[in-house]
Amino acid sequence: MRPFMLPAAVIALAAGCWCAPAALAATPAVTTPPTNAVTPGVELAHAISEITGVAISPLLGVSAVGAWKYYHAQTPQQRARLPWFSQPWFWIPAFVLVGLCFLKDTLGATAPRVLKKPLDVADAIEHKISGLVATGAFVPLVIAIFPTAEPEAALHGTNGFLAAMNLSWLGNGLLVPIAMLAFFIVFLASNAINVLILLSPFAVVDTALKGFRLLVLLTIPATAFANPWLGAVWALIIIGIAYFIAGWSFRLSHFGLVFIWDIITLRSRQFVPDRSANRMLLAREINQVPARTYGTLWRDEQGRLVLQYRPWLVLPKRTLTLPEGQYFVGKGLFYSQIMRAENRGATAMMLLPPRYRGHEEQLVSIYGLADARDAGLRAAFRWLRESLGLREHAQQRVTS
Numbered sequence: 001m002r003p004f005m006l007p008a009a010v011i012a013l014a015a016g017c018w019c020a021p022a023a024l025a026a027t028p029a030v031t032t033p034p035t036n037a038v039t040p041g042v043e044l045a046h047a048i049s050e051i052t053g054v055a056i057s058p059l060l061g062v063s064a065v066g067a068w069k070y071y072h073a074q075t076p077q078q079r080a081r082l083p084w085f086s087q088p089w090f091w092i093p094a095f096v097l098v099g100l101c102f103l104k105d106t107l108g109a110t111a112p113r114v115l116k117k118p119l120d121v122a123d124a125i126e127h128k129i130s131g132l133v134a135t136g137a138f139v140p141l142v143i144a145i146f147p148t149a150e151p152e153a154a155l156h157g158t159n160g161f162l163a164a165m166n167l168s169w170l171g172n173g174l175l176v177p178i179a180m181l182a183f184f185i186v187f188l189a190s191n192a193i194n195v196l197i198l199l200s201p202f203a204v205v206d207t208a209l210k211g212f213r214l215l216v217l218l219t220i221p222a223t224a225f226a227n228p229w230l231g232a233v234w235a236l237i238i239i240g241i242a243y244f245i246a247g248w249s250f251r252l253s254h255f256g257l258v259f260i261w262d263i264i265t266l267r268s269r270q271f272v273p274d275r276s277a278n279r280m281l282l283a284r285e286i287n288q289v290p291a292r293t294y295g296t297l298w299r300d301e302q303g304r305l306v307l308q309y310r311p312w313l314v315l316p317k318r319t320l321t322l323p324e325g326q327y328f329v330g331k332g333l334f335y336s337q338i339m340r341a342e343n344r345g346a347t348a349m350m351l352l353p354p355r356y357r358g359h360e361e362q363l364v365s366i367y368g369l370a371d372a373r374d375a376g377l378r379a380a381f382r383w384l385r386e387s388l389g390l391r392e393h394a395q396q397r398v399t400s
Contacts, residue, residue, distance in 0.1 A: 042228050044143075044175075044232075045224075045228040045229055045231065045232035046224060046228050046231070046232075047142050047143050047179070048179075048182075048231075048232045048235045048236065049220050049221070049223070049224035049228070049231040049232060049234075049235045050065055050142055050224075051139055051142060051143065051179055051182060051183050051186075051235075052182070052183075052186055052220055052235035052238050052239060053217060053220040053221060053235075054134055054138065054183070055131070055134075055182075055183045055184075055186035055187040055190060056186060056187075056190045056213060056216060056217045056220075057127075057190065057213070057217055058127065058130035058131040058133075058134045058187065059094055059097065059098055059126060059127075059130040060094075060098045060217075061134075061217075062085045062091075062094065062130070062134055062138050063085070063090070063091040063094035063095050063098065064091075065085065065086075065142070066082075066083075066085035066086040066087070066090060066091040066094075067086075067091045067095070069082055069083075069086040070082060070086045070087070070088065070091070073086075083141045084137070085137075085138060085141075097126070101123055101126075104119050104123070105207075105210055120194075120197055120198055120206075121198065121260055121263065121264065123194070124191075124194045124195070124197075124198060124256065124260060125260065125264075127190070127191060127194050128191065128257070131187045131190075131191065134183070134187075135180055135183055135184060135187070136180075139176070139179050139180050139183050140176045140179075140180070142179075143175045143176055143179040182239045185239065185242045185243050185246045185249075186238060186239055186242045188242065188246055188249035188250055188253055189241075189242040189245060189246075189249045190213060191249070191253045191256070192245075192248070192249040192252040192253055192256075193209050193210075193212075193213050194256065195252050195253060195255065195256030196209055196252070197209050197210065198256060198259075198260075199256075216238065219234065220234065220235060220238070247290065247312075248290070250312065251290060251291070251292040251293060251294075252292060254292070254294060254313070255281060255292045255294075255351075258281070258294070258353050259335070259353055259354055262353045262354040262355045263354050267354070267355040268354060268355050268356070268357045268358055268359070271355040271356070271359065272359075273356070273359050273362045273363060273366060274366075275366060276298055276366070277296045277297065277298035278296065278297060278298075278356075278363070278366070279294065279295065279296050279297075280294075280295075280297055280338075280350050280351060280352050280353065280356075281293065281294050281295075281350065281351040281353070282294075282295070282307060282309075282320070282349075282350060282351070283337060283338075283348040283349050283350055283351045284347070284348065284349065286320060286322065286323070286349075287320060289307075289309070289318075289320045292351070293307070293309050293311075293320075294309060294313065295307045295308050295309025295310070295320075296308045296309070297338075297350060297367070299367060299368065300321075303368075304321050304322070304324070305321070305322040305327065305367065306319055306320070306321050306322070307319065307320045307321075307322065307350075308320075322340075322349060323340065325340045325341060325342070326340070326341040326370050327339065327340055327341070327349070327367070327369045327370065328341065328346075328364075328369050328370040328371050328372065328373060329352075329360040329363055329364055329369055329371070329372040329373070330346065330348070330372075330373060330374075330375030331360050331372055331373065331374050331375060332375055334354070335351065335352055335353065335354050335356075335357065336352045336356055336357065336360055336372075336375075337349070337350060337351055337352060337375065338350035338352065338363070338367075338369070339375065341370070346375075360372040
């Protein structure tokens with residue numbers, strides 16, 4: 001079913017662009033429209049660009065669109081009728097918050113990673129919240145491009161019964177769910193970049209990712225101002241790319257959400273692992289089940305490690321049996337993993353969210369694993385301490 005979703009959405013949006021002018025022409029004119037009136041087809045092209053741009057950076061996009069509409073309103077009455085995101089009480093504080101994030105990304109680029117990462121976490125939380133709000137409260141208002149007929153026109157239609165019918169609700173009703181779906185998949189791709197920034201230990205990678213997202217964002221209004229149809233085509237291309245990586249973006253976004261939630265709530269202090277099954281993420285692709293799939297791990301009656309999961313978190317349950325072998329818990333500096341011992345080292349099989357920090361020994365007992373040992377940066381720091389003799393000195397002070 002999924003391969004047909006994107007073509008159907010693109011055809012529906014394109015049909016709206018071509019058919020909207022015809023629908024408007026079929027409506028009897030009651031008053032003479034202004035000379036600078038925009039046809040619904042062009043308005044839909046602008047709406048596609050607006051939705052795509054806002055999905056990449058929700059708070060910046062919504063506030064920019066709101067300020068643009070506010071300053072282009074010609075009378076106080078028109079400004080009073082503008083939607084909530086076009087009111088100064090919203091877009092002025094929003095611009096201030098966007099400016100603070102910009103300063104964090106520029107002036108704070110040289111700050112220590114320990115100080116900057118919490119700010120990146122706050123930025124990621126803001127991105128998620130503003131994206132969810134925009135999905136339900138912004139997109140339906142922007143995509144409603146079909147004009148509503150005046151009551152007098154409906155009562156005194158001169159071209160017959162069909163001309164007197166007001167079908168604007170039908171056109172808007174068809175466009176709203178398609179636009180919300182397009183917004184959501186582009187938002188997922190943008191949110192995945194935020195998660196990559198959080199996971200990246202290098203400032204240069206953070207800067208490159210943020211620069212790439214800003215570049216894509218700037219191309220959308222640039223093409224839309226040059227030509228609304230060119231802007232709509234470019235926006236549809238971005239939507240198409242986001243669609244084909246939607247699964248990857250969703251898993252990475254959910255991975256980031258789980259980790260952020262565990263960190264800001266200090267969940268490891270109240271968390272107690274279940275004695276039989278616990279929720280965690282797949283560390284690598286196994287038997288065509290993609291990495292970062294979220295599910296519940298337990299041992300079956302044959303003693304095999306089995307992961308039960310739901311694709312997209314809501315589809316019917318499936319199970320994945322992990323390969324046979326010797327498993328142990330690798331304790332990392334920020335999060336731990338369940339790893340499988342191999343001839344040339346070890347391979348990560350399951351990612352443990354931060355809630356499991358300090359509970360690695362319990363997992364060894366629950367799943368019958370070999371042991372829990374330091375891994376990654378934590379193992380490197382332990383080797384460094386032992387090489388410098390710091391661990392021995394610490395033990396001598398304790399015994400004395």
